[in-house]
Amino acid sequence: xxxxxxxxxxxxxxxxxxxxxxxxxxxxxxxxxxxxxxxxxxxxxxxxxxxxxxxxxxxxxxxxxxxxxxxxxxxxxxxxxxxxxxxxxxxxxxxxxxxxxxxxxxxxxxxxxxxxxxxxxxxxxxxxxxxxxxxxxxxxxxxxxxxxxxxxxxxxxxxxxxxxxxxxxxxxxxxxxxxxxxxxxxxxxx
Amino acid sequence: xxxxxxxxxxxxxxxxxxxxxxxxxxxxxxxxxxxxxxxxxxxxxxxxxxxxxxxxxxxxxxxxxxxxxxxxxxxxxxxxxxxxxxxxxxxxxxxxxxxxxxxxxxxxxxxxxxxxxxxxxxxxxxxxxxxxxxxxxxxxxxxxxxxxxxxxxxxxxxxxxxxxxxxxxxxxxxxxxxxxxxxxxxxxxxxxxxxxxxxxxxxxxxxxxxxxxxxxxxxxxxxxxxxxxxxxxxxxxxxxxxxxxxxxxxxxxxxxxxxxxxxxxxxxxxxxxxxxxxx
Numbered sequence: 199x200x201x202x203x204x205x206x207x208x209x210x211x212x213x214x215x216x217x218x219x220x221x222x223x224x225x226x227x228x229x230x231x232x233x234x235x236x237x238x239x240x241x242x243x244x245x246x247x248x249x250x251x252x253x254x255x256x257x258x259x260x261x262x263x264x265x266x267x268x269x270x271x272x273x274x275x276x277x278x279x280x281x282x283x284x285x286x287x288x289x290x291x292x293x294x295x296x297x298x299x300x301x302x303x304x305x306x307x308x309x310x311x312x313x314x315x316x317x318x319x320x321x322x323x324x325x326x327x328x329x330x331x332x333x334x335x336x337x338x339x340x341x342x343x344x345x346x347x348x349x350x351x352x353x354x355x356x357x358x359x360x361x362x363x364x365x366x367x368x369x370x371x372x373x374x375x376x377x378x379x380x381x382x383x384x385x386x387x388x
Numbered sequence: 389x390x391x392x393x394x395x396x397x398x399x400x401x402x403x404x405x406x407x408x409x410x411x412x413x414x415x416x417x418x419x420x421x422x423x424x425x426x427x428x429x430x431x432x433x434x435x436x437x438x439x440x441x442x443x444x445x446x447x448x449x450x451x452x453x454x455x456x457x458x459x460x461x462x463x464x465x466x467x468x469x470x471x472x473x474x475x476x477x478x479x480x481x482x483x484x485x486x487x488x489x490x491x492x493x494x495x496x497x498x499x500x501x502x503x504x505x506x507x508x509x510x511x512x513x514x515x516x517x518x519x520x521x522x523x524x525x526x527x528x529x530x531x532x533x534x535x536x537x538x539x540x541x542x543x544x545x546x547x548x549x550x551x552x553x554x555x556x557x558x559x560x561x562x563x564x565x566x567x568x569x570x571x572x573x574x575x576x577x578x579x580x581x582x583x584x585x586x587x588x589x590x591x592x593x594x595x596x597x598x599x600x601x602x603x604x605x606x607x608x609x610x611x612x613x614x615x616x617x618x619x620x621x622x623x624x625x626x627x628x629x630x631x632x633x634x635x636x637x638x639x640x641x642x643x644x645x646x647x648x649x650x651x652x653x654x655x656x657x658x659x660x661x662x663x664x665x666x667x
């Protein structure tokens with residue numbers, strides 16, 4: 199990710215809003231990895247993830263003229279666009295990502311034992327497979343929190359939820375992920 | 389690592405936070421560099437206009453500023469490159485410039501090209517004067533010149549802090565000042581040669597007839613005519629070179645002050661190299 203001060207980012211946003219494509223290019227450089235990482239966590243193929251990233255930035259350019267920096271923070275605004283692109287893709291392909299059985303996840307005891315070594319044994323794709331089994335909202339929440347480094351408040355605004363609801367989703371996500379990864383680790387051992 | 393149970397209020401424990409951070413770090417994958425570049429070019433070509441030019445302009449990414457100029461000249465034909473505002477081919481020239489700006493990666497190459505565009509606009513204004521264009525035509529060219537200068541300065545955002553100006557920047561600013569002075573002189577001559585009030589622009593309300601004399605009495609956008617701060621460009625006070633001279637705003641001499649993007653009359657509606665059209 200390109201190192202850029204908040205001041206620079208604000209200027210790029212302002213210039214892009216006025217139609218400056220070069221400034222938008224800088225925003226692309228800054229955010230493309232985050233958008234791609236999110237897309238990659240939601241679709242299986244690299245090509246699909248790249249397509250979604252491209253669509254998200256195309257849409258962002260179309261919409262940035264009306265972006266209001268007094269409303270959503272830019273990252274929350276951009277994530278919303280990326281998320282909508284992913285949702286649209288799943289809707290069109292009628293291939294909703296399989297969500298983890300919440301009822302089953304709820305039976306996981308509070309004390310979830312996922313040994314550090316277990317995580318170390320799982321490769322990136324296996325972990326992404328587990329992420330794809332989370333509900334769309336859970337995956338969005340933890341992506342925004344832990345890849346996009348967004349605050350709870352910004353995540354809540356991006357999703358149109360309360361901070362409490364975001365915390366609850368985050369909490370369910372960690373339990374579901376622990377269960378899924380534990381299961382995948384067991385499968386690998388067999 | 390043992391992840392102890394979460395607290396009652398759905399707050400993640402520190403162990404859970406670490407777990408999620410670790411999981412997401414392992415899951416995060418960077419886009420392959422080739423795809424990253426290709427998508428950038430497609431997105432920005434879409435933003436800048438004609439995608440069909442992108443393939444040729446990809447070559448320019450790794451080239452020097454000189455190569456960019458050559459690419460442009462070759463891309464739009466010498467006739468278009470030499471065209472002036474009002475000529476049929478001028479639109480083509482502008483489009484080529486816009487696409488180039490859109491696909492250039494940030495950095496020295498982009499900044500150099502911004503300089504090049506500013507000089508090109510100044511040269512056009514000069515040539516319009518030489519061609520005997522009307523004051524209105526020259527004024528519009530000056531607006532474009534001013535916008536291009538503002539934009540070139542704004543593109544220096546990523547340059548080292550002001551005060552640590554590069555030799556190239558200093559050379560550019562000196563050339564702009566010289567060019568602006570030439571345009572100003574030509575413009576003054578045109579105004580004096582025309583009957584009073586014929587331009588309809590309000591220019592020449594000062595005693596010398598010079599536009600943008602710094603008194604705020606006119607809105608004619610002479611490059612370097614001073615103005616208020618810009619939200620995206622350096623303000624006159626932090627501009628290390630243009631406008632630092634003692635001539636600033638004494639007689640409206642072009643180049644005697646920094647003309648920010650937001651200065652009256654400096655809008656891009658004149659078709660200056662504003663980057664691209666709004667979709």
